[in-house]
Each structure stands twice: as structure tokens, then as C-alpha cells.
Amino acid sequence: MGMKAEAETAPLTRKRLKIGKEINRGGEFRIFEGEDGDVIKICRFPRLMRWVFGDFRQKNEQDLRFLKSYFPQYLPATRIVDHEKNWAVCQERIDGVPLTPEAKRSPQVRKLFLEAEKVYLSTGKIPDFSNPRNLLQETGTGRLLLLDSSVLGGKRWWPIGYLVTRFLGKILFDTLKNRLRTGRGVF
Ligand SMILES: Nc1ncnc2c1ncn2[C@@H]1O[C@H](COP(=O)(O)OP(=O)(O)O)[C@@H](O)[C@H]1O
Ligand SMILES: [Mg+2]
Numbered sequence: 210m211g212m213k214a215e216a217e218t219a220p221l222t223r224k225r226l227k228i229g230k231e232i233n234r235g236g237e238f239r240i241f242e243g244e245d246g247d248v249i250k251i252c253r254f255p256r257l258m259r260w261v262f263g264d265f266r267q268k269n270e271q272d273l274r275f276l277k278s279y280f281p282q283y284l285p286a287t288r289i290v291d292h293e294k295n296w297a298v299c300q301e302r303i304d305g306v307p308l309t310p311e312a313k314r315s316p317q318v319r320k321l322f323l324e325a326e327k328v329y330l331s332t333g334k335i336p337d338f339s340n341p342r343n344l345l346q347e348t349g350t351g352r353l354l355l356l357d358s359s360v361l362g363g364k365r366w367w368p369i370g371y372l373v374t375r376f377l378g379k380i381l382f383d384t385l386k387n388r389l390r391t392g393r394g395v396f
Contacts, residue, residue: 225293226249226290226299227244228241228242237254237258238253238298239253247300248300248302249292249298250297250299252295258370260368261368261369261370261373262368266295269296269298270289271360272358273287273358275334276360280328280355283321283336283353284354300356303347305348307341307346312346317353322388326389329382333378334361336360338385339377343357344357360374361374361378362382363375
């Protein structure tokens with residue numbers, strides 16, 4: 210942990226990251242093995258993302274800042290780094306599984322969603338829980354961890370991706386609220 214904290218505050222150098230084999234793929238990123246137990250996430254469609262969000266690195270940096278200030282205990286060590294002429298997300302590799310139906314109704318998950326609801330009411334933003342693969346339960350510790358550091362909501366409407374994200378945030382918030390009230394599991 211000490212070394213991780215140090216790595217996080219070290220000045221970023223424009224070095225070439227050591228990238229291992231591809232281990233997974235999401236809608237936005239390809240996930241590779243990195244060094245020292247990290248994964249490296251590289252944007253799959255940089256040109257499309259530029260169209261949709263403008264500066265996509267900046268969006269990722271903002272989202273990460275939001276999560277670090279409101280949901281630090283659910284976020285694995287994550288940072289945005291330079292990578293060749295571009296950038297990547299570097300994150301502690303997590304060994305975990307998506308929530309089981311029982312886990313979705315657990316007090317721990319309920320607490321996270323209540324927190325998310327409260328934060329949305331004050332900031333207009335909400336972590337992207339819409340894909341169940343974004344939130345894992347760590348093997349061994351049982352900790353809930355948010356692997357996907359993108360955030361929904363916000364007040365922007367341009368570039369167009371922000372408007373979409375804003376609508377998705379509202380839908381997610383309404384869904385959460387409804388399900389927390391009716392006592393049903395989320396998703
Ligand atoms: N830190 C990590 N450790 C292990 N697996 C990961 C990690 N981050 C992502 N993954 C795997 O890769 C998938 C996609 O990653 P994610 O960050 O959600 O990308 P996207 O933003 O493209 O959806 C996740 O659902 C998970 O299975
Ligand atoms: Mg994802």
C-alpha cells in the first residue's frame with residue numbers, strides 16, 4: 210500500500226508502459242495486464258470518443274476525481290497515465306466476482322446505493338452501476354469495488370456524450386431510488 214501511494218504521487222513521466230496480454234474488454238476500454246499487479250486500460254475508440262466527449266482523457270480525470278472524493282473506499286488505486294502519444298488508465302488488478310443475487314440485497318450494497326443516491330442529490334453525478342460487471346466483490350475480503358471509473362450525470366449537455374450521460378445518470382438514479390424503496394435488489 211505504501212508503495213502504491215508513492216507511485217500515485219510520483220510525477221508522471223511520458224514513458225512507454227509495459228503492456229501484457231489482453232485480459233478483458235469493456236464498452237470503452239480494452240483491459241491489459243500491466244506491471245506490479247496493475248491493469249492498463251486503453252480506450253478502444255479514441256476518435257469516436259473525441260467526437261462524443263471532446264477531450265476524453267479530461268473526462269476520465271474528472272470522473273476519477275469525483276470518485277476519489279465521494280467514494281474513495283470503493284475505488285481500487287487508480288490513476289491516469291501518459292502512454293506513448295496518448296494516455297491510459299492504470300488500476301490495481303482486482304480478483305473478484307460480480308454481485309450474486311443475494312449480495313445485491315445485502316446491507317453493504319444497500320449502504321453504497323443509499324450513499325450514491327445522496328451524492329446524486331447534491332452533485333448530480335452517480336457512479337456507473339448500470340453494468341453489473343462494473344461493481345465487483347473482491348475474492349477473500351468481500352470488499353465492494355468499483356472497477357469502472359466512469360461517472361454518469363452532470364450538468365453538461367455538450368459535447369453530445371455529456372447529454373447522453375446526463376440522461377443515463379437520471380435513469381440510473383430513478384431506478385436505484387425505486388428499488389431501494391421497494392426493497393428489491395438493484396439491477
Ligand atoms: N482493475 C481490474 N482488475 C481486474 N479486472 C478488471 C479491472 N478493471 C476492469 N476489469 C475487467 O474488465 C472489464 C471492463 O472494464 P471497465 O473498466 O468496466 O471498462 P469499460 O469502461 O470499457 O466498461 C470489467 O468488467 C472487469 O471484468
Ligand atoms: Mg464497464
